[in-house]
Amino acid sequence: MSPRNTLLLKIRRVLFYMVLIFALVYTIFPVWWALVTSLKPPSEIAVTPVTYLPENPTLSSFQAVLRSSTFQAGLRNSMIVAAGATVLSLLLGSLAACALGRYRFRGRGLMMALILSMTMFPQIAVVGSLYRMISLSGLYNTQLALILTYLLTTLPFTVWVLSTFFRALPKELEESATVDGASPLQTFWLILLPLAMPGMITTGLLAMITSWNEYLFALSFTIDERARTVPVVVAQFRGASRFEIPWGEIMAGSLIATAPLLLIVFLFQRRIVAGLTSGAVKE
Amino acid sequence: MPRERRPLTLQARQARLAWIFLAPCLAVLLALGLYPLLVTFQLAFTNTHAFAPADTQWAGTANFTRLLSESDFREALRNTIFFTVVSVSLEFVLGLGIALLIDSEFRARNIARATILIPWALPTVVAARLWGWMFNDVFGVFNDLLVHRLGILSEPIAWTGTHGWAMASVIAVDVWKTTPFVALLLLAGLQVIPRGLYEAAQVDGAGPMRRFLFVTLPLLSPAILVALVFRTLDALRVFDVIWVMTQGSFGTETLGTYAYRQLFEYSRLGYGSAVCVVLFLLVALFVAGYVMVFRRWEGYR
Numbered sequence: 001m002s003p004r005n006t007l008l009l010k011i012r013r014v015l016f017y018m019v020l021i022f023a024l025v026y027t028i029f030p031v032w033w034a035l036v037t038s039l040k041p042p043s044e045i046a047v048t049p050v051t052y053l054p055e056n057p058t059l060s061s062f063q064a065v066l067r068s069s070t071f072q073a074g075l076r077n078s079m080i081v082a083a084g085a086t087v088l089s090l091l092l093g094s095l096a097a098c099a100l101g102r103y104r105f106r107g108r109g110l111m112m113a114l115i116l117s118m119t120m121f122p123q124i125a126v127v128g129s130l131y132r133m134i135s136l137s138g139l140y141n142t143q144l145a146l147i148l149t150y151l152l153t154t155l156p157f158t159v160w161v162l163s164t165f166f167r168a169l170p171k172e173l174e175e176s177a178t179v180d181g182a183s184p185l186q187t188f189w190l191i192l193l194p195l196a197m198p199g200m201i202t203t204g205l206l207a208m209i210t211s212w213n214e215y216l217f218a219l220s221f222t223i224d225e226r227a228r229t230v231p232v233v234v235a236q237f238r239g240a241s242r243f244e245i246p247w248g249e250i251m252a253g254s255l256i257a258t259a260p261l262l263l264i265v266f267l268f269q270r271r272i273v274a275g276l277t278s279g280a281v282k283e
Numbered sequence: 284m285p286r287e288r289r290p291l292t293l294q295a296r297q298a299r300l301a302w303i304f305l306a307p308c309l310a311v312l313l314a315l316g317l318y319p320l321l322v323t324f325q326l327a328f329t330n331t332h333a334f335a336p337a338d339t340q341w342a343g344t345a346n347f348t349r350l351l352s353e354s355d356f357r358e359a360l361r362n363t364i365f366f367t368v369v370s371v372s373l374e375f376v377l378g379l380g381i382a383l384l385i386d387s388e389f390r391a392r393n394i395a396r397a398t399i400l401i402p403w404a405l406p407t408v409v410a411a412r413l414w415g416w417m418f419n420d421v422f423g424v425f426n427d428l429l430v431h432r433l434g435i436l437s438e439p440i441a442w443t444g445t446h447g448w449a450m451a452s453v454i455a456v457d458v459w460k461t462t463p464f465v466a467l468l469l470l471a472g473l474q475v476i477p478r479g480l481y482e483a484a485q486v487d488g489a490g491p492m493r494r495f496l497f498v499t500l501p502l503l504s505p506a507i508l509v510a511l512v513f514r515t516l517d518a519l520r521v522f523d524v525i526w527v528m529t530q531g532s533f534g535t536e537t538l539g540t541y542a543y544r545q546l547f548e549y550s551r552l553g554y555g556s557a558v559c560v561v562l563f564l565l566v567a568l569f570v571a572g573y574v575m576v577f578r579r580w581e582g583y584r
Contacts, residue, residue: 016387020395023381027399030413030459033424037416050427096308105298111305118316120513122520122566124539125559128326128546129319152315155308184300213406215523220547231408235527247416254409261404269397276464277471 031258038062038252045247061248062256071253073225074233077143078257081218081229082211084147085154089207090200092151093158097196098188100159101166102174112163118156126152127220134221145221146229150214154207161206161278165199166192202275205268209261230257320563326556333550346557356558358534359541363565366450366537367518370457374514375507377458378465385466386473396470403463411527414456418442449533456524461517465510472506473499508577515569520562538562 037045038061040054065071099105100112130149139145169192177187193200218229234257237250265272330342350356385395402410417424426439442452476499484494500507522539525531531540538558545555 016384016389020384020389023384024395024398026459027402027463030410030417031401031405033417034413046422048422048427049431050422050424092308092311095304099301099304103297103301103304104294105301108301111309114312118312120516120566120570121316122516122559122563124520124522124542125323125563126316126319127543128552128556128559129322130315131546132322132552133319148311149315151311155311159308188304209404213408215406215408215526216543219526220543231406231523234406234412235408247419247422250412251416254412258405258409261406262401265400265404266397269393269400272400273396273467273471277468 031255034251034255038248038255040248042244042246042248046244061246061252064246065249065253065256070225070228070233071230071237071256074228074230075256077146077222077225077227078212078230080143081146081150081227082208084143085150085211086204086207088147089151089154089158090204093155093162093203094193094196094200095188096159097162098166098192101163102169102192115156115159118152119160121152121156123153123216127216130217131220140221141223141227143227146211146214146218146227149217149221150211153214154210158203158207161203161275162196162199164278165196169195198271199275201268202271205264205272206275209264209272212261233257323556323559323563326553327560328557329553331552331556333552342553346554347561349554350557350561355536356541359536359538359558360561362450362535363519363521363537363539363562366454366457366521367515370454370461370518371511371514373454373458374462374465375511377462378510379469381462381466382469382473385470396467399463399466401463402460403467405460407460407523408527410456410460411524414452414459415443415528418452420444443529444533446534449529449535453521453525453528453535456528457518457521460524461514465514468506468510468513469503472503476502504577508573512570512573515573516566519566519569538565 036052036054039057039059040051041056041058041060044051044055096115100108100115134140134145134149139148173191173195174187177191182190212229213231214229215231215235218232219235222228222232234250234253237253238245326339327346328342328344329339330345331339381399385392385399389395420426420439420441423439423442425442426436429436430439440448442448480498480502481494484498489497520539521537522543525535525537525540526543529535531537531544538561542555542558542562545551545558549555
């Protein structure tokens, strides 16, 4: 190879890594900046010029947030709501996905189209009507109201993604199970579902993340610590003082609200990406 | 002698089973999706105030004629379209760039892929708060960098408190938060393109630009369509980021925040529902438009 070509290659490599590093800094900086702020004592936060590292790092912001009963209630509500919505959408979703992925019947195409169109549903279009239904049924300000309404978002994509997993299973499974005398529900529960477990985990993670992050319904259908979830708490966090905005605590709260998600992302990166993109590549 | 019951054919049995399995899921989607949607459409033609169902009165198309004469609504509509076009375009260009970047072979590729997932995974509310702090006019890091460190600005800017900049700020947050989703969809699309096609094009004398335009882009079009559709729909109904950062003030009111304000702050259930109907139709219009454009494009190839 001529020296000119190797030089060009080197320049290309350097440029490539420069762009890559720029992209990663752009991605990470807001989170890193929140961490820096949350570790500063208040006296270092409200100062100009801005300091880029905490001089006297402290965990007091994190302690203050974790001690706050509003925040504790938010975390508890979020966990219950996310778990409830995830379990319910996996339960209902896997049955529906099995029907759409394994059985041939009239109206299947229509059902697939209906489910797909529901994945694009604008929640704002039903938030007023749902508010009325929830108030009339006495579910206002309950975790159950959120668990049920989150199904509107989580169920369609759970069914959509899971049905591709069910379709990919070998055709002979039901036949041999039927020969062995298993009922359809037994076949589903004992044979198909365990084999679709990777899909269940993927869609379960996506449903959990979606429910954890939801804001519009949580804002509209809850009023206080009984059911208010963490995004609403983080959005409304003003601190005890009326004059000073506690930026350190807001950043600490934001990071705590995000921590479970970051853990999930790093542990299950491949599964999440596979689930997110499964609709895009196969069509 | 009892008549022998004819066993159902395999197909009929399968069909019955399928509907039984589908029933719970359909019941939930009908009760929580389609029924409330119908109620919204119905309310849009009434003058219902507050959430008391008793005072409902038929109002014909009065809400819709009022919409058109309301300058706040027209502004929200304009802002929504502007927000959608600008943020989706930026997300597409940046997302494609990041996808091409990660598609090439390099060390730490997995770490890079996990890292770009971070903005996608965190709650939109958190993203809005993190950026709101960076945009802070007095203690924010952006003003510090631009005024004190780099000297690009002579005076700090109230990013989220000025017309124009406020819209730019919420767009910046939306782009940061959702570009990873676009990048991952496009990356998945890139990875199913057979490498042999690139080699064949190279043998035929196509340079990198021509390979990109005539091999990558056409084969990526299904993934591009999916990414654009999902992003456009999300952008049209944007609510979270704006509600947390500006509450719709300083020229950032969109149809989502406008509808929410009418419904929950002014209790105008009828009028607010009419706004929701317009938003719903706008979403449907965009989907139909995308599908038509891409059908035509596929036809040419």
